[in-house]
Amino acid sequence: MRFVEPNRHEVTEKTVPINRLKTPLRVLHLSDFHASPSVSLESIEKAIDRSLELRPDIAFITGDFITHELSEETEYQRILEKLASRAPTFACIGNHDGGKWAATAGGYRSFEKVNALLDRSGIRLLFNEAAQVKVHDQTITIVGLGDLWSDDTQPSGVLQRKRTNDETIFVLSHNPDSKSLLKPYDWDLLCCGHTHGGQLVVPFLGYRPFLPVRDKSFPEGLLDWGDRYIHVTRGIGNLHGLRFNCRPEISVLNVV
Numbered sequence: 001m002r003f004v005e006p007n008r009h010e011v012t013e014k015t016v017p018i019n020r021l022k023t024p025l026r027v028l029h030l031s032d033f034h035a036s037p038s039v040s041l042e043s044i045e046k047a048i049d050r051s052l053e054l055r056p057d058i059a060f061i062t063g064d065f066i067t068h069e070l071s072e073e074t075e076y077q078r079i080l081e082k083l084a085s086r087a088p089t090f091a092c093i094g095n096h097d098g099g100k101w102a103a104t105a106g107g108y109r110s111f112e113k114v115n116a117l118l119d120r121s122g123i124r125l126l127f128n129e130a131a132q133v134k135v136h137d138q139t140i141t142i143v144g145l146g147d148l149w150s151d152d153t154q155p156s157g158v159l160q161r162k163r164t165n166d167e168t169i170f171v172l173s174h175n176p177d178s179k180s181l182l183k184p185y186d187w188d189l190l191c192c193g194h195t196h197g198g199q200l201v202v203p204f205l206g207y208r209p210f211l212p213v214r215d216k217s218f219p220e221g222l223l224d225w226g227d228r229y230i231h232v233t234r235g236i237g238n239l240h241g242l243r244f245n246c247r248p249e250i251s252v253l254n255v256v
């Protein structure tokens with residue numbers, strides 16, 4: 001639980017048939033690095049090195065870069081740069097990265113420090129913001145939202161009820177419970193983390209005693225949500241150094 005499973009990254013590949021892209025996209029979805037005394041930068045680097053072998057076209061990181069505070073910033077930057085220098089990398093903020101919720105849990109009052117680290121590493125943090133990027137001769141839109149537990153999820157300024165062009169829209173939002181706020185808007189794939197898959201899963205029963213979400217019916221995986229998709233990855237790191245029957249996950253989404 002403490003020494004083996006947290007470092008045994010599992011690569012998963014899923015096909016997301018949104019049927020809108022001209023050329024398929026290989027999306028790397030990582031989340032919840034949780035750099036801390038429980039999760040070493042070495043294990044995060046191992047996950048990034050393995051991810052790069054999978055040759056993604058683009059990478060999304062859905063928050064919780066740290067658990068409480070940043071340390072070894074230069075080393076963390078070097079590791080994050082490895083990813084951003086190989087694939088355009090976009091991120092959203094997690095509840096642990098700083099903000100109203102983090103301040104109540106021994107973390108930073110704002111996500112300024114994490115934002116600065118990402119900026120120096122070449123990762124674009126989107127906070128209730130949209131970005132457009134050209135991959136394989138097609139332009140896609142990526143929307144990153146603020147964190148739900150810090151009351152910072154504000155989709156109204158960046159998403160529309162009906163899109164005005166035919167670009168594919170990816171949404172990055174740390175907490176999958178934010179889907180209820182996103183329901184009225186027009187998008188194709190929502191990428192989330194936060195659950196860690198529960199971290200501990202009781203064998204055979206599948207019971208997950210630690211699942212910090214309201215909707216406990218969807219702890220991980222790809223969900224066909226009407227005419228769009230939601231993907232929740234188990235993430236790379238953990239809280240308290242433990243994982244059981246719930247390996248850290250490197251997710252590749254083949255979006256077609």
Ligand SMILES: [Fe+2]
Nearest residue numbers: 032064094194
């Ligand atoms: Fe997390």
